[in-house]
Amino acid sequence: MDNISILIQAPPLALQLLIDGLLIGSVFALAAYGMALVWGVMNIINICQGQFVLIGGYVALTVARQGLPPLLGVPVAAAALFILGWLCYRAVIFRIVERDLFVSLLATFGIAIVLGQLMNNIFSANLETLDAHLGNWFLFNGLVSISQIKVVASAVTLVIAAALVLFMRRSRLGQAIRATAQNPRAARILGIDTDRIYAMTYALNAAICGASGALIAMIWVIQPFGGLIFTVRSFMIVILAGIGNLPGVILAALGLGVAEQFVGFIAGAQLQIAFIFSALVVILAFRSWRLNRQRRYLA
C-alpha cells in the first residue's frame, strides 16, 4: 500500500488527517450523546439517528440557500428537528417505548427509510455540501491546512455539549429526565409525567442531531442515504464509552474520527465505509468475548 509510505514520508499529511479527524470526530460526539440519552431514558436504540443528522444538514442547506448566514443553520436545524422528533414520538415512538428492543429497532428503521426516501424525493440523491465561506489557516508552509469552519464547528459542538450537561444537571426538566431514566415507575409515582419526559427526550435528541447535522453539512458532505452510517457511528461510540459517560463519548468520538480519516486515506472511500461497519462487529465481538470468559454476556 503506497498510501502508507506517503504518510510516512510526509508527516504533515498525517498531521492533516489527524487534525481533520479530531475536528470531524468531535461533531460525531453530539449525535452519539443524543443516542445514549434516548437509549438510557427510553430503552430505545434509535436507528433513525443518522437520518435526523442528515435532515439537520438539509435544513441548514436550505437556510444557506435563502441567502442567510450559514451558521444560522445550526439553531434553525435544531429547532426544526426538535419539532420533527416530537412528531415522530407522538406518531410512532410512544407506542414502542416500553416494549422489547427489537421492536424499537425495526420501527425506527422504518422511520429511517421513510425519512431517507423523503429526503431523496425533496432534494436529489446527490452529495451536497454547504460552503460556509470561511477560509483556512495554514501551518508548515501550507502543507497542513486547518479549515476554519471545522474549528468553528468543534467549538460550537463544545458549547452545545456544555449547555446540555448544565441542562441535565441543573434544570428541572433535566433532572426529571434523569429520574425517569433511573426508574420510570418511581418517577411516575412522584408525579412526573413520563410520557411528556419521553417526548421531550426524544425531541431533544432530534434537536441535538439536527445541530450536529448542520455542522456536518458545513465541514463534510451529506446525501440522503447516508443515515445508517451515522447511526452506526453513534452506536459504536456509545458502546465504546458506555451510556452516561460523557468524557468517554468525546474520546471515543475523536478516536473514531481520526481512525476513519486514516483508513479513508490509506484504503479509499469504500473501505472507509466497510471499516466502520466491520469495526462495529469487531468491537462487539471483542467485548462479548471478554465477558464470555467470565460466563457473562452483553445485555
Added chain:
Amino acid sequence: MSALLEVSDVSKRYGGIIANSHVSLIVPHGAIIGLIGPNGSGKTTLFNSIAGTHPIDGGSIRFDGREISKLRVPEIARLGLLRTYQQTRVFRQMSCLANMLVSESSKESSLAAMVERPNPEQRARGEELLEFVGLSSKRDLPAGSLSFGQQKLLEFAMALMGAPRLLLLDEPTAGINPTLINGLVDRLRRAREALGITLLVIEHNMRVMMNLAEHIYCMARGEILAEGKPAEIQNDPRVIAAYLGTSE
C-alpha cells in the same frame, strides 16, 4: 463412599459485596439436603456457583469426585447436575410437552442426533412425568399460559426428564397453593426413591424443610452459620437469631 457433591471453602464476591464467604457443604449420594437462611444470605448465589452460572473466586466444587468449578453451565448439566430457578424458568412459547421433550435432549452428541424426531419412548416418558406432576391435561398448551405454581411444577418435571443425579431446587414450594404443597413434597420424595435423584433444596417454608430434609445447612450473611439435623437446627439459637434478629 465419597459424597456426590462437595463444596469446599467457596467464596464469591460481586464488586464490593461478599455474597459467599468460605462456604463448605456436603451432599451425600441419595440424600435430601436442605439449605435455609434469611433473604440475602447467599443461598441462590451458592446455587449459581455450583451450577456454573458464574466463576467462583476461591474454593473447590467437586461433583462425584470431579472438579466442576471451572466448567460451564451446559457441561455441568450434562454431567447430571440440574437446577430449578427461584423465579421459575420454562420455555413459554413452547407447549408443555415440547418443554419436556427438549429437556431430554442433552446426552446425545452426534450430528445425526440433532435432526432426530422425538421417539415414542421419549414422548411416553414426557407424558408420564407431566402426569406425575398433575399437568397432563395441559400438555399441548403453551407453557407461558400456565399459572406460576403450574410453571413451577412443569419446571420440576422438566428437571426430572433430564434424569439428573443431583437436582438443586430453589424454593420449590414458593408460590404454590398451600393445599398442594404436601403433594409436591410427596413427589419430591418419590422422585428420590423411584429415580435415585439426590436433592439439595433451598426453602423458606420451615414446615416443608423439616419434613423433607435429612440434614440442613443454615446460611447467614454469606457464610454457613450452622448445620445439623432438622430438630437441632430448629432449636439452634444462632439460627433463630439470624431469622428473627437478636432481641434488643
Added chain:
Amino acid sequence: MRLLHNKLTMRLAILALTVIAPFALPAFQVELTFLWIMIVFALSWDVMGGQAGYNSFGNIAFFGIGVYTAAVTQIGLFNDVGAYTAAAGGASLNVTQAQYFIGLVAGLAAAPIVAIIAALLLGAALLGLRGHYFAIATLGLGIALGELAAGWAWIGGSSGLQVLVYPGTLASQRLLFYFLSAGLGLATFFILHRLYATRFGLVLNAIRDDEDKAEALGLRTTRYKIAGWCIAAGIVGLCGGLMAHIIGFIDPREVAFAGATFGVWMVLMAILGGKGTIWGPVIGAAIFHVTRELFWTYLYAWQNVALGVLIIVVVVFFPTGLLGWVRQRWPRLFAVTTAGEPSA
C-alpha cells in the same frame, strides 16, 4: 383445520398449482419467479429470526455472496474473470451451451458452499452476541460487503458484473429459472417443515424462549445456533445464485448486497406473516410481494416511503403477524383444548 388433515391432497394441489402457474399466467412468469424468491428469503431468515430468536439484519450478506459466487464460478470455469471484468462489457465471451450449463450448475453448487463458509467465519464473531446487540452487529454486514465488492475490481467493482448470457430463447430462460426458483422454494419449505419437527426445532425454540435455561438443561446451544445460521446462509446463498441469473447484471450495492431493500424486507416478510411459524413467512412473502407490486404501480416515486410506513405499521401494530392476529381473533381455528384435542 380439517382441510389440512388430508396432507397428500394439499401437497399435490400445491405442486400442481406451481407447475401450471407459469403456463396459465405467462405474463406473470417473472413475478411468480420473484414470489418464490421472496418466499425463500422469508423462510431462510425465519430459521434464525423466528425460530431461534436471533434477529439478523445481515443475511443479505450471504445472499450477495451467493450472487457473486455463482456468476464468477460460471465465468471462471472456462474463461479469465479478471480479463472479462476489465473489459467491462467490451468483450463478450464465447461460451458453448455445454459450458454455460456446466458453469450454471457449478455456480449454483458453489454459491451455498461459499455462503456457509462465510457464515462459519462471521458466526464465530457474532453468535456470541445476544438480542439487540446481535441485530445491530449484523446491521452493517450487508453494507460492508457491498462496499468491499464495489471496491474489488476483479469481480467488476462499482461497474458491476454482467452474468453470462443464456444460450436460448427468453421464454425458455424464464421457464427454467421459474422452475428452479419454485423448486428451491418448495424444497426449502419441506426441508424446514421436517426439520422443525425434530430435536433441531425444539432446541432452536428453546434458545429463543430462554437461552440461559436451555444451557442449564445441558443443551449444546452453540452447535445448534451455528447449524441454524449455516442453514439460513446456505439457503439464501443458493437463492442469490439463482438471482444472479434471473437479473442478469450484478450491481454490488443494488442487486447483490441490497441491504436497505431486500435485507430489511426479508425481516418484514417473516414478521408480517408471523415469525416462528412455517406458514407465516410464506404468507408474509406473498402479501408483501403483491403489496410491493401495487406500490410500484401506483406510487412509483413514493413506493419506498410506503414500504417504510408498512414496516412501522406491521412492527408496531401486528408484531405477531397475520397468523398471530388470526389466532387471536379466531382462536377456535387454532386452539387446543386442555384435553389435548384440537377444537373445531
